[in-house]
Amino acid sequence: xxxxVSSLTPDECKAIWHGHGHLLRRRCRMxxxxxxxxxxxxxxxxxxxxxxxxxxxxxxxxLRFLYRVADRCCFELLERRSSRRxxxxxxxxxxxxxxxxxxxxxxxxxxxxxxxxxxERQLAVLVFxxxxxxxxxxEEIGVSRVTVNKRVQALRERAERALRTxxxxxx
Amino acid sequence: MSxxxxxxSAFRLEALHAGEADAEAAAHVERCAACxxxxxxxxxxxxxxxxxxxxxxxxxxxxxxxxxxxRSRLVYILPALAAxxxxxxxxxxxxxxxxxxxxxxxxxxxxxxxxxxxxxxxxRERGRVLVRPGDRLRFExxxxxxxxxxxxxxxxxxxxxxxxxxxxxxxxxxxxxxxxRADEEATRVTIWVGPPALVEPPxxxxxxxxxxxxxxxSESP
Numbered sequence: 043x044x045x046x047v048s049s050l051t052p053d054e055c056k057a058i059w060h061g062h063g064h065l066l067r068r069r070c071r072m073x074x075x076x077x078x079x080x081x082x083x084x085x086x087x088x089x090x091x092x093x094x095x096x097x098x099x100x101x102x103x104x105l106r107f108l109y110r111v112a113d114r115c116c117f118e119l120l121e122r123r124s125s126r127r128x129x130x131x132x133x134x135x136x137x138x139x140x141x142x143x144x145x146x147x148x149x150x151x152x153x154x155x156x157x158x159x160x161x162e163r164q165l166a167v168l169v170f171x172x173x174x175x176x177x178x179x180x181e182e183i184g185v186s187r188v189t190v191n192k193r194v195q196a197l198r199e200r201a202e203r204a205l206r207t208x209x210x211x212x213x
Numbered sequence: 214m215s216x217x218x219x220x221x222s223a224f225r226l227e228a229l230h231a232g233e234a235d236a237e238a239a240a241h242v243e244r245c246a247a248c249x250x251x252x253x254x255x256x257x258x259x260x261x262x263x264x265x266x267x268x269x270x271x272x273x274x275x276x277x278x279x280x281x282x283x284r285s286r287l288v289y290i291l292p293a294l295a296a297x298x299x300x301x302x303x304x305x306x307x308x309x310x311x312x313x314x315x316x317x318x319x320x321x322x323x324x325x326x327x328x329x330x331x332x333x334x335x336x337r338e339r340g341r342v343l344v345r346p347g348d349r350l351r352f353e354x355x356x357x358x359x360x361x362x363x364x365x366x367x368x369x370x371x372x373x374x375x376x377x378x379x380x381x382x383x384x385x386x387x388x389x390x391x392x393x394r395a396d397e398e399a400t401r402v403t404i405w406v407g408p409p410a411l412v413e414p415p416x417x418x419x420x421x422x423x424x425x426x427x428x429x430x431s432e433s434p
Contacts, residue, residue, distance in 0.1 A: 052271065055271055056267060056271050059267065059268070059271055060263060061231065061232070061259075062231055063262050064255070064258045064259045064261070064262035064263075065227055065230075065231060065255070067262070068258065078347065078394070082349075085268070085270055085333065088270065088271060089270070103228060103233060104231070104233065105224075105227060105228045105231045105233060106224070106228070109224075138251065138254050139223070139251075140220070140222070140223030140226050140227075140248070140251045141220040141245070141247035141248055141251060142220035142221070142222060142223060143223050168224075171223070172222060172223055172224035173222035173223040173224060174222050174224060175222070178222075
């Protein structure tokens with residue numbers, strides 16, 4: 043049997059745009075560190091919601107569901123972009139940060155996000171952007187707490203190295 | 214973050230801002246000026262966002278061509294587009310196994326249309342398309358009969374770049390995957406579509422029964 047993929051109606055997507063669009067926009071721009079590219083990802087996010095976003099209706103956390111879709115779109119763009127030789131250095135992202143987030147560490151991690159595996163990318167965003175605890179992140183991506191501990195430690199060390207190095211770390 | 218101290222995570226604050234119930238986070242915000250300031254910032258962003266018009270891709274989603282969001286610059290990144298185009302062309306197949314261009318019977322003219330996306334509003338242009346910084350373009354090629362075609366971009370002030378070389382297209386309408394984005398620089402590029410021998414360097418392409426072109430120019434010089 044094939045799972046049936048349900049879509050959202052345009053009106054439902056408009057409601058999401060109205061209530062959550064600003065959060066999705068700032069997230070896409072932050073992850074991609076480029077406003078124009080972030081807006082591209084935002085549009086792609088809504089295209090995906092229109093086609094396949096029916097699960098949103100039953101999501102335990104609607105925002106988490108939307109962030110998952112947006113993250114996927116951002117990561118797809120990152121993969122395309124990292125292979126392009128003409129790619130310009132990404133713009134600095136000047137958004138304000140939540141009190142529990144270290145903006146410098148977050149910026150350093152986002153700077154090498156494109157060089158990470160898909161699972162590492164998701165973990166990096168959950169921990170260094172969303173500020174989830176390692177236990178929460180482990181639950182979200184479905185791996186053990188021990189695995190998350192190791193990976194987060196490696197990400198943190200890499201970010202700290204990048205912050206100590208004047209040159210941008212590009213993986 | 215795991216070492217975030219006593220503050221709720223950024224995600225919990227954002228979910229709270231979005232209306233999701235979280236009594237613990239709400240109680241924290243009541244007594245934490247830093248978290249309240251963060252939520253105030255989000256409130257201001259939301260107000261600005263809600264005051265802006267709904268984007269066209271949500272107003273009329275059925276009419277919108279999905280843009281794959283490839284960020285490209287028309288003039289300066291044309292060399293890189295060649296590789297991107299070769300990988301990402303929709304409905305194109307390598308032409309190595311197909312007949313050479315001179316064996317194809319031409320049954321009609323090839324057509325090319327630009328789809329210009331400006332802030333989510335799309336228009337289709339034939340012949341000449343004017344762009345502003347930030348505009349995105351996709352191209353639709355109409356082929357009346359199966360043939361091998363190339364797509365070549367010729368900037369007025371730079372070397373020609375082959376975006377697609379000798380790809381075999383079946384009869385029909387083909388939406389090309391590469392998206393071009395106009396940047397701040399003045400843009401003057403001609404896109405040529407036709408048999409490889411007639412449009413790829415060193416040939417100097419001309420419009421004809423089997424060759425068609427599209428001119429891209431900046432709105433302001």
